Amino acid sequence: MTNLLFKHDLISIKELDLASLELIFSTAEKIKLNPVHAILNDKIIAHCFFEASTRTRLSFETAALKLGAKNIGFANAESLSLKKGESLQDTIRMMDEYADLIIIRHPLEGAAAFAAIVAEHPVINAGDGANQHPSQAIIDLFSMRECQNKINGLAIALVGDLKYARTIHSLCQACSLFDIRLYLVAPELLALPNDICDMLKKRGVRFSYHHSLEEVISKIDILYMTRIQEERFNSDPSLMHETFILTPSMLTYAKPNLKILHPLPRIKELPVEIDESAHAYYFQQAKNGVVVRQALLSLILNESIL
Numbered sequence: 616m617t618n619l620l621f622k623h624d625l626i627s628i629k630e631l632d633l634a635s636l637e638l639i640f641s642t643a644e645k646i647k648l649n650p651v652h653a654i655l656n657d658k659i660i661a662h663c664f665f666e667a668s669t670r671t672r673l674s675f676e677t678a679a680l681k682l683g684a685k686n687i688g689f690a691n692a693e694s695l696s697l698k699k700g701e702s703l704q705d706t707i708r709m710m711d712e713y714a715d716l717i718i719i720r721h722p723l724e725g726a727a728a729f730a731a732i733v734a735e736h737p738v739i740n741a742g743d744g745a746n747q748h749p750s751q752a753i754i755d756l757f758s759m760r761e762c763q764n765k766i767n768g769l770a771i772a773l774v775g776d777l778k779y780a781r782t783i784h785s786l787c788q789a790c791s792l793f794d795i796r797l798y799l800v801a802p803e804l805l806a807l808p809n810d811i812c813d814m815l816k817k818r819g820v821r822f823s824y825h826h827s828l829e830e831v832i833s834k835i836d837i838l839y840m841t842r843i844q845e846e847r848f849n850s851d852p853s854l855m856h857e858t859f860i861l862t863p864s865m866l867t868y869a870k871p872n873l874k875i876l877h878p879l880p881r882i883k884e885l886p887v888e889i890d891e892s893a894h895a896y897y898f899q900q901a902k903n904g905v906v907v908r909q910a911l912l913s914l915i916l917n918e919s920i921l
């Protein structure tokens with residue numbers, strides 16, 4: 616099998632074909648069975664987080680450490696020479712001099728693509744505005760495959776802020792490579808952007824719009840919840856909070872195999888009472904972040920396959 620990820624950027628999930636996704640899944644599975652693969656001993660990874668993160672930054676850092684690499688970077692742009700007026704271009708040029716791979720999260724759509732143009736080394740997009748979060752989509756699919764033993768044939772509800780959640784945008788694009796059925800559950804103001812709906816239609820993905828969780832709960836295998844992305848609103852988002860809150864009573868209508876995913880962080884949409892449910896799978900999903908990101912780093916920085 617050829618490793619098409621070697622030396623490549625990962626800016627959008629659209630760059631990956633089915634074979635590359637399967638290679639990431641199988642590599643992550645091997646790492647899960649045998650977590651010690653110190654194959655990046657001579658590598659330095661730069662983690663450039665211009666926007667808040669818990670899981671993405673720390674799971675990428677953990678993944679790098681488990682592979683033997685060293686980490687540099689920042690979790691807060693306040694400490695950088697950007698404060699003195701340095702450009703993003705010069706900041707990335709410097710990181711490119713110091714590291715073998717750059718991971719960037721930035722509030723502006725297109726910032727990761729810009730970094731990939733500036734840098735000679737591979738760049739991974741860890742989230743750019745409301746645009747893309749490709750490594751999260753790979754974790755989501757890997758987790759679905761793990762908890763349902765398949766991806767093809769799944770019925771998946773995407774719930775909440777489908778307009779601004781970048782995880783949703785990347786996941787829709789990734790799902791379009793498989794034979795899946797999508798239920799889009801969102802208030803009209805937070806509907807999936809037209810360009811992504813058009814892509815789903817073009818690729819023949821079956822999907823429908825819904826305004827309540829109750830309409831779909833008995834039909835689905837995966838319930839993918841998202842939070843309201845307050846930081847991307849121009850107006851007061853507080854009214855939206857009550858729109859889609861999953862309650863334990865709703866789950867009485869769920870299929871026995873239903874699993875709940877959420878990229879986290881959660882706010883009100885996923886109460887802690889749900890954590891006790893056998894349907895909850897979001898903490899396993901977050902844990903999968905480390906092995907999937909180990910797989911990504913190892914495939915981008917090593918031509919050989921584990």
Ligand code: CP
Pocket residue numbers: 667668669670671672742748751878879880
């Ligand atoms: N899922 C996710 O992107 O989480 P963080 O914002 O904590 O990185």
